[in-house]
Amino acid sequence: MKTKILSISLLALLLIGCKKGEYAESAYATADSAAAVSDNVSMAATQSVEGKQFVKTAEVDMEVKDVYDATISIEKQLQSLGGFVTKSRMEAQTLSEDTYNTSDESAILIRKFQNHNRMQVRVPTQKLGEFLDFINDKKVFLNSRIISAEDVTANIKLSKMEAERQSKTSTNISELKAGKDKVNLDDKNMSQANVQKYSDEILADNLKFSTVDIFIQEPKTSVAKIPIINTKNIDNEYKYNFLYDVKNAFVEGFYLIQQLFVFLISIWPIVLIGGLVFYFLRRRKMFVKSEE
Template structure:
């Protein structure tokens, strides 16, 4: 009896040990799976949930070694994935600009700048994770990455019910007698149906293609040396011409004398009256003496 009890206890311990071992193995597998997820793109970019539909968008702000090369690579990858570019604005942000004169005729413009590009692209939603993995490999430093997955399942069901309602309304309108009211009701219902169809098409497009906003720039400062003309020396060369200015001064003085003479002629009545008044006053003083 005692031997039988020991046998049963041993079997129980073995079973418990097997269960514990299985649990531990499962825990490690879960930890390994979590590690894989953390090393890959965010789950929001690749998740698939039964009965749910997501409109996915992403924003990436990062620094790359060469903006031009990175832009070309992104565009080629998009083309291979069936995506497309909706906006791309590449520009050089000027940090400083100085001019150094190298001779009487020449100078050097030294401009320090950083290349950057703002892009908006559409990529097939099923390949969003693959695309984000690709551009992640181009970075030298990631400033930020935002991935959004908006659940639009309820909106899709509502749109379907609205379409059914509009179809039923159209059927009811068709049974009415012809008249002005029927025309207005038919027109309003058709307008609502068109708007609903337009919204459905936009939603279908957003479900099929994800929008990704990308901002890339170079961490280093680039320098451009541009040969230019020494404008300061040219300004000094033509700033003052002695003989030309003397001639102009003489002519302007002659014009001034002419204007003064013409002015005196124009006020001759005042001069004449003043002269007569002075004459009679002087003559009066002589008689009084």
């Protein structure tokens, strides 16, 4: 009897030990899974707290292998998630330019540049974590990633209370006697209600869609070889033409003589007066000498 009881006890202990082992393995597996998720996406992008509502935004600054390919891929993924692009500005930053002449007529422009793109997109808030995971797979180096989750629960409650207050105010105004004051009060209350509705719509949109600012650039410098005309050789070819310049010099000299002749004609009164003064002075001098 004692042997039977001992056997049953050992069997029970063995089963309990197995259950504990299974539970421990399950706990470790859950922890590993949570760690894998946290490595890719911040909790701020996926968190959900009962009774709380968050407006989520993100900023990503990273380097990618090819800016153009990454941009197209991000736009396609965004479209599949039900999001949209609000701004996309792709530019090539020129680092240096050098021109090398290859013949009398041709040359080549070597331009070193770096591509980058600054985007702003809206993605459904429920898909924010998935979208950030996708972007993360495109990087070759992550410079920075900022994820914000602003708690707007109090704002929503305040908005509801303001709507109730405006509704009550509207009812009170309707009970007033018709007059100028009633019209002004009603107009002011409607204006406040419109502003409140506008704010509520913006808040609802921000809750539904998260704003993500993305800056991507290539870590390496790209080189463009652009065939151009050898402008230096063309400048030398037309810089000096002897016969043409001689002809122009002769014509300009003839025009100069004409201008000088016209100038002398235009000052004939001065020449005439000067000639008369010279004549009388000379005549007087001769008269003085004759008296002596």
